[in-house]
Amino acid sequence: MPTVQHQPSGSEALLADGTTVTIRRITPADRPAVLALHADRMSDESRRLRFFGASRRAPGLAADRLCAEPRPGLCALGAWAADDLVGEADYEVLDDHPQSAELALAVADAWHHRGVGTLLLEHLVHAAHEHGVTAFEADTLAGNRAVHRVFADLGLPVHHRYGQGEIRITVPLAETDEHYRRAVDERGRAADVASLTALLHPASVAVLGASRRLGSVGQTVLRKIRDGGFTGPVWAVNPHADRVAGAVAYPDLAALPGVPDLAVLAVPAPAVPAAAEACGQAGVRALVVLTSGLDADRARQLTDSCRRYSMRLVGPNSLGIAQTAPDVRLDAEFGGVFPLRGTAGVAVQSGGVGIALLERLAWLGIGVSTFVSLGDKYDVSGNDLLQWWESDGCTDLALLHLESFGNPRAFARTARRVTRTLPVLTVDAGRSAAGRRAAASHTAAAATPTVTREALFRQAGITATRSIAELVDAAALLHAQPLPDGRGAVAVVSNAGGIGILAADACADAGLALPALLPGLTARLLALLPDGASAANPVDTTAAVEPDRLRACLDALEESGAVDALLVCLVPTALATEPAGDLLRGLVEGRARRRLPVAVVRLDQEVPVRHLRADDGTRLPAYADVRAAAVALAHARDRARWLARPNSAEADVPDRDTVAARRLVDRYLAAHPDGGWLDPTATADLLDCYRLPLTTTVWAPDEHSAVLAARGLRALGHRNSAVLKAYWPDQVHKSAAGAVRTGLGTDREVRDAYREFTAAHGSRMAGAVVQPMAAPGVELLAGVVQDEVFGPLVVLGLGGTATELLDDRAARLAPLTQADLPAMVAELRTATLLSGRPGNPPVDLPALHRVLAGLSRMATDLPQLAEADLNPVIARPDGVLCVDARIRLEPRPPFDPYLRRLRRPRTATQAP
Template sequence: MSTAPAPHSAVEAALLIDGTTVEIRPITAGDRQAVLDLHTTGMSEESRRLRFLGVSRTAPRLAADRLCGPHGPGLLALGAWADGALVGEADCELLDEPRGTAELALVVADRWHHRGVATLLLEHLVHAARSRGVRSFEADTLSGNHQVHKVFAGLGLPVHRRFEQGGVRVRVPLEEADEHYREAVDERARRADLASLTALLRPAAVAVVGASRREGSVGRTVLTRIRQGGFTGRLWAVNPSAGAVGGTPAYPSVGALPAVPDLAVLAVPAAAVPDVAEDCGRSGVRALVVLASGLGPEQARNLLHACRRHSMRLVGPNSLGIAHTETAVRLDAEFGGAFPLPGSAGVAVQSGGVGIALLERLAWLGVGVSSFVSLGDKYDVSGNDLLQWWEQDGRTDLALLHLESFGNPRAFARTARRVTRRMPVLTVDAGRSEAGRRGAASHTAAAATPTVTREALFRQAGITATRSIDELVATAGLLHVQPLPAPRGAVAVVSNAGGIGILAADACAEAGLTLPEPGPGLGRLLPPGASARNPVDTTAAVGPEDLARCLDALERDPGIDAVLLCLVPTALATTSDRDPLRALLDGPARRHVPFAAVLLDQQVPIRYLTCADGGRIPAYSDTVAAARAFAHARDRARRLAEPPSPEADAPGCDLRTARSLVDGHLAAHPEGGWLDPLTTADLLESHGLPLVTSVWARDEHTAAVTAAGLAPLGHEGKVALKAYWPGQVHKSAAGAVRTGLAGEGEVRSAYQEFTRAFGTGLAGAVVQPMAAPGVELLAGVVQDRVFGPLVVFGMGGTATEVLDDRTTRLAPLTEHDLTTMVDDLRAAPLLTGYGGTPPVDLDAVRSVLARLSRLAADVPELVEADLNPVIARPGGAVCVDARVRLEPRPSFDPYLRRLRRPLPAGEG
């Protein structure tokens, strides 16, 4: 077993099933008294009998000595702490290193039973043990210890039981922590999250701390809005200088309130926030909304520590507030613009200004809100939390997000993938400028801009990413009231003026939609001179009856997936009975395909038209907005048509060899760096990546001899010679590659050129047989510190930056990702067969991507891998050049249950 430090070197905060916050950290020598107290005063005699398989007065002391005294690297012990007290402990100790078997022990204080402490500890222990090479847990239990057997059974991992002499030997294989286990962890996380958010979003009592008697102040404004909004619970103000504020009873402190509020809204200066939060926590408050901005690093840490210590969920700081329109609650605790209308759209924003603008536009449109949360600086409650709330609240059917940062993008994507199956989730993709592009050391890193990474996250999560607030509202307006189109996205454009129809057709085509020819017979429904092609030009002479028949025919046309009606005001429609808009208004709003209108005389970007059946159709003032909304609807339809895809399979990967290579390199190079050619080849081979045969030659003679042996394997009997020196990155740009070498003389001549060019820095050269020609591809990985590993795939070779034809996905890839990554390339026909050329071996290409994804997930220290070119041919795929860079990084499980860590020293 490795003696590397435990992954849990820092405190992790996490939620129990009832919403209580506990801290998980390794048990140290200084915890001896706490461990002893847990095993004595924290447990009944019966609990100690079940834990130690009998009655023993010395057992608690021996347990404390084992966990807190001197011990070898084979022991790993984690404790769960609540408000400074140890409430549970789980440990494992290696028994059989070759088999990776560890003995497991588990203890929870009696009064903390049935709250999920044991399961949470086991989840963290599974993660820590697996990163240390443990393959299975084993434990001896009494058959009557029903509680511990229930914990094992509900963990989500296979449990094997063997009855021995009245006891039960339990074995839990950790290598089977697969998708089923992740789903079990997801469900526990969801339940804990919902329990913790109830005090925030469905409070029975609210206190506004810092509510001033001064009209127009933030605290007074929030207090007034809560009262005017009709909050159904109890409401108090906290003001040490007033007996009442605006008719609301006031008290000098939270502790002086007549009852404990579920939620406290803090409208106090930044300097006072930590102390007020601590006062709230001691009083039993379960949720905070902090409106103040500008907290310093120490204030921020103290605020978050108070929330963790007292199990309070936190919105903000720098929050505009929250609102919840459910009839049983009716809470409007924010100081924005218009009151949110009640409805079914969940809204979460980081920017208060964006929140105000979004609520105003939704109000103009008439779209109501189920709940609104201004996340602010997002110390705790995040978009991921809100998605899980909206998923189950029974009211929300549309989610709108504005997120400027991501605490755990892969956990967010996992939640979003599930939620987007039930409702549309839309966001504004902010910060797309090239100013965010970072300096890169390889082609792969050059492709991994923040924009690309975010787009990959949204694509894989099924989130509809728009480019502006107006586009977000325009798309939400369509999705909220109209059915989805078929995944083809075939749109019929109908207009009463040829010019606007052409503009709409152009906008649809530019948005990636198609405009097929309508079926025969449409022309007979239109006035003379009309065009029944797509776009359909009805001419200004069309009446509402003829236009309605035209729209009905298009709705029934099996080749049409959506209809866009574009109308301009004309002198012919001078009375309501001649108004072509009646063709929509007099008909049903909800049809078999989505309908929308473009009205050029409309003064607002989007509004709803109310039809005869009471339903609504969106009307836009601009053809581009309508086309983009239809394109987003088409993309959502395509997403829903795809069945859930399993993680990409990469059989035969040798994690132990990979770990040995990585640990060996980092032991010799503690700061990391680029691997030498031989170690690179060995690491890629551990995960089955097809690197062309490569032999290291330290001098000219060895290179010549090696080339003679490899030449028969090469295309046309030739070899390639590649110079190497430590720190090398771009070989071709440095003139360090010679290809197509035939015979000893050409090899020696090339090596001599390297010697003259690179001098004493030359460490040697790699000799390879020449690969047969094919399509040159790029495949690589970049580890982002926030988003995790990103897999890049595209056209390769020396012109990869010029071609700029690449696509990206966050690892781990799914089987569906392997297909769509190929399809996304503009040059995809070169791979699938074009102009008489046969297709390349796509299974081999997908295998490269799947194995890269697995390598990135298995080795978090792999911060950059660049396989370029990978030559794909009908008979397979082979990588002829590769570079790999490592850095020391801890293992990180994005699906482990934990809350955001307190801010490190020096960070705000």
Template sequence: MSAIEDRPFSAEVLLSDGTTALIRPLGPADHDAVHALHAVRMSEASRRQRFFGASRLAPRMAADRLCGPPRPGLLALGAWVDGALVGEADCESVDGRCDTAELALAVADDWQHHGVGTLLVEHLVHVARERGVRELAADTLAGNRAVQQLFSDLGLPVHRHLEHGEITVRVPIDEDDEHYREAVDERGRTADIASLTALLRPGSVAVVGASRRPGSVGRAVLAKIREGGFTGDLWAVNPHAEEIAGEAAFPAIAALPGVPDLAVLAVPAAAVPGAAEECGRAGVRALLVLTSGLAPDEARDLVDSCRRHSMRLVGPNSLGIAQTDPAVQLDAEFGGAFPLPGTAGVAVQSGGVGIALLARLAWLGIGASSFVSLGDKYDVSGNDLLRWWEGDGHTDLALLHLESFGNPRAFSRTARRVTRRFPVLTVDAGRSAAGRRGAASHTAAAATPTVTREALFRQAGITATRSIAELVETAALLHAQPLPAPRGSVVVVSNAGGIGILAADACADAGLLLPELPADLAAALRAVLPAGANAGNPVDTTAAADPAAIQACTDLLARHPAVDALLICLVPTALAGGAAHEALWALREGPARRRVPLAVVQADQQVPVCHVSCVGGGMLPSYADPAAAARALAHARDRAAWLAEPVAVPAAAPRADTATARQLVDDFLRSRPGGGWLDPGRTADLLACYGLPMTVSYWARDEDEVLHAARTLCTQGHDGRIALKAYWPDQVHKSRAGAVRTGLAGEAEIRAAYRGFAERYGRRMDGAVLQPMAAPGLELLAGVVQDQVFGPLVVLGLGGTAADVLDDRSARLAPLTEHDLTTMVSELRSAPLLTGAAGGPPLDVAAVRRTLAGLSRMASDLPQLAEADLNPLIARPDGLLGVDARIRLEPRHAIDPHLRRLRRPATTEEH
């Protein structure tokens, strides 16, 4: 029996109407609740469908079975809302078979059609899979349409057989079914939106802790809500005042003339849990907590109240929220200005970043559709808001500043869908964090927080910028201009050679292409430009070019198929009647919707970036610095390239002996409960389960075994030279430790090398590995690191002694897609060495792809896999061969990132 089977399972989840439920196993203490569910909370008709009859003993028998002494093969989960049991689902092994379980389900009459049954089955499927169940079976009456519909909508394959008025349903659950994941995602999105409505579209708001003191946070937010034109009811709550800032004040939530949808808490930290509980008892559905500095027990009590009473929570330590939809017009934040209405969804963890973003969006005239300062992010997250913006009908651009991720893989899945509808931009904060110094493998050393976040953003199609300024610069372009073609060929046009050269350099630095212009296009440009103009790239119109010439030049370039984007640089001059500003006016009068994006650089512009309105509609982004414009164009090129890719499909899973691999892992962790490094023999066995390429290796524990292994290698045809490697469990890098001898021939050399190791390392050494010398090739490394937050990260790069020096690596989060397998190879700087583009023969790239797919499968199958490091892998035209590998295991449980559950922050968890 795996340790996973003994792990208690519980999850806080959202029902379809946004209500919070707790799903957990049933136990002896739940006997009365289970009996009441079946006997009191279900009608006679419901009991008849559940038990195929109307026996009065059935509810008691059900409670005895589900809550009595433990029964092998029985798994029962209950759904609780505000402390009351509203549904249960159970499955039990059929006829002694461990892979098939019979399913039963019961939901209280007043909680049917709220998604209780579906959520219970989803979670039952998750736990059953962990316990080795591969099929659920259920017998239902033909007239039980609700249960039949539940199975139909579940998203899993369903097989039905009708006989004598009963339908036997069989549901295979051993497939990694993408259709099921999509169905779960859609149900989660529906529940999320329902739960967030009270927060982002409230009909009434109460400010709890609004003070009479000028300058206080509560008073400021109360005033902004009223002055912002909130369309609903607004109430102040303060037991020591009758009126605040022109609003009537009430002593408590319970004294209000109605139940507010949203309560804004601006009370001292110690008072937050009590205020939250009072709101929950009154029926409030959403909390915005502005207060900071909550102690751990206060934080836990706050979240407990929110979950118990089905309230969504923003904060604590939040700047506030804003909803600019004219039907709502809610500005419940204490920034210095009112957010400009617009179409950008903005979510930040830092209030200061939020203020800066709102101000800069106002400069651009973009404005916000909704704004949420997440603060300490105890509940509502960036993932929730992406789902909201996806369907709110007002948002066409999302801007995020996230300092942490609760469920990165769920966030990635949502973002992959949303980014195909509109751009999602983020600031990649925290890049300066030191790498994992002293990491025990090259793979672990490569898996820094920055690398991991970049992998998440790249796979999800998120545009990751390095600063707030860069985020705003990029938003200005993406909001106002079409995307370039994915190849990203840019033509720079300037009326002064110097700034044109600077712009060209900036484009090259940003990774953009500046191709030489075709002869026909160059000739056409020279025909419309003054004498002396340079029709290369950059195009120098000279200071003598008048606005009409610049416009004609721009129109020629925009129509030519060789041009993907235009960067127009204008410098004020005293020539051509002047001036760059007139040239800009000419561009404004040009086509409002060009085929290619156009960005302008004005050397005398006072603000970093702004929008210039076009006469026929639309806007031009204008920058003060050519480097800013080039970065924005590069991000637009990357987004175009990502959209041009086919929708990601999972990498074809290689054949694997998963059962043997899991048994090997369980056996090792049973003998080493704290985990550790596998010895070379077990390492080879585990890699073999996934078909990962390793050379012939023999593990020897003493000198006699070393010599016997050497003779065996010779009898197998490996009569060349031999490599001998000393081994001990905490070994970091063999070469640096001097624990490798290569090119050994004959027993005398092998014996001498082993004795040298034994003398040098003594009792520290556990043994040695013998391998035939591998033919030369390109040395690579490939491996996996299991990140506690992000999950498994697969790394590919140059290996051997060059691994740390050259730092040429690519990384993606598992499970990999087919596209990941291709781009992980192509984006390496050393890719030409693999493909033969550097002049040598092409190496076996297909074998590299298979190895990456095998590592991804192994990491996904085995959550206990903390590190796997294959280095070096020798790549040759005829294949790929690993000559060294290290694997470390830790006692960890599988976490299904697609299972619907609310995140509980570490500071609020029970220990």
């Protein structure tokens, strides 16, 4: 058993009450702290329960054991609050059962019931997984209720064996399944919300750097807090002034009449670290740093102070925050408008985007519940705010503008849960080709940043828009209207034929369908509408339509069940001089009893989108452009489809051989410390560990071996011609290098092909592989690319030599769920080639799904997997077969995206 090695700096994480602690490995230098924990910070009763007696020597013996020089099989973790050790948990592998370990846990009495023990156990479970430990065992006294509660709440199965006053507990770790992850998620959510309370629901606020200069950032924020009606005390801190903006100014935090929950920093960049440290020493629980231009050293000092004193941080380079709840009414931002109270949660990295959203949400009357300008995002992130909005009871719409992701897999997991209860919308920024990196394989070529972000948003159920305007358009519809049933069938109704045709085109461009209406429905519509009307789809009511007839037309369409959304287009005409009056009033008055979403297009409307309001409070979104309305309806359709998908378990390969796979990877990286491409034999062995169907492949180091291999394939029943592929290290694209010969039916043809390779590629050629010719089928690409930020991305697309040219692919971040497997196939433009059509039966889709599941599981199990490129994969009705594969490994430490820990930004950890 290797010695457990954790980074000495450890991981910072939140306790149940929002306090920040550092979890790190206990070292020999920690002996005084470990001894003090057991001897001084635990009561006699706690020591009795921990050591099964009152021995005075027990604390010293425990400190000796835990703080000895590192030895194989022992992992001891401590939880530090600032410089105080408040808890420790350790396991030691059993001599007679190296996959099981004896577990021990101790928490200082003053820190009971704050989640210290549970957090330590989560990190200990993570360490155990890394080192092959599959079960924890522990002896406890029957009366040790606190420890039994910790185990019961962990989310893992717990088995008890009772003895005389003692209980033997066994915790199987192999079952850290979705139930355990949900338990960890819930603890993380509760801790996150607790830590954010001082930031987003503060009882008092101080503004540091509140200047006497009119128009300065500090004074502007101070005035907005005061004029916005903040319900608690707000204090100005300025050592050079007695009063600021008519309010008393205090020279420092110590002079304040109380300790503020929240401090807003508008001080110069050189003063930020000292100000943050002073806030922490004073007991402040949250910071908003408006200052920009911090260098790496100041960034590190700022982050260190926030973690040491358990302060949550927004910024630096933030526009500020706002909380419109009536019992808070905090407006601590320096935008040009006061945020309108409402129900949209808004988080942005760009201050300019934040100002635009505040203005447009006010136009619509949606308003905001919470607004946070994340700035450089050293601490508080979109993931934190999603969890706050999920819990605050007043947010029903979330709008995000994120330029970067600290932990995309944790974000996706949170968003996947939150989007089940409220719409989450974002602007998908950074889609340009300028962000693409050079690709080393077909799979890598397909895995552009755009594809990766799209996969993240799609899997999380996030509505991804392409501009601020589109974001607001979609928000206007989702906030005010019911969702369609997911078919995307729209009826266009207009009072002028031309605008109806434009609307129909816009719907088609957005991927919506305009189904032809059945004869019975068209007859009913014509009976309701004026002479000259057309009852096809689009429905032309003519300019003479009256409000009652228009409403009756919409009622008939809704009752028919033929469509699941209505798009109503109105233009001013000489026959109807008040389309924005009578006709719209008729629409709005009839909205209260309508089940389908309705979007209105008004060509005479001056603003891009607005809400029309009925007396009963219902709202109808009205757009100035048909395309905007159609795209908003398409987003609503996509959300309905997402909600209709049931939650599904991770796709698995039950008979995979993870142990053999990890052994193979370790062997290769021991021999190749910088990583590289596996040779054909190792590639075949690794694919076999995950039951990925590689065709029969025989390695031939020379010409004679190639001939014998081809004969052997024929003897095994492979009657088709053989394929010969030259191989050399770091080879990527065989066909482009002229390293493939097919249709070799005789020994002479095999010899001639091998000699051609030798002449063309010379000494760099290490040998060749011999394979049977595969039967024809649909050629696909399937593979994995490990993204440095987002993690492994699984790609499926049309394969062969024209992969990049056709650019037909679907992608998902691993791990895939069972629902992702058919969804990826269905997303391909060429999906009909796979699902079958008259005269062509479908391919073996379950076998194709197993390929995707195997790639997902392999990428999840092996963080060292940099790329896996299976191309082509031949899909046929009788099965799926990969005829060529390339795998690249690189040294990479394991990373658990679900382990609870706070992210440290790169700029806050690297000195200049």
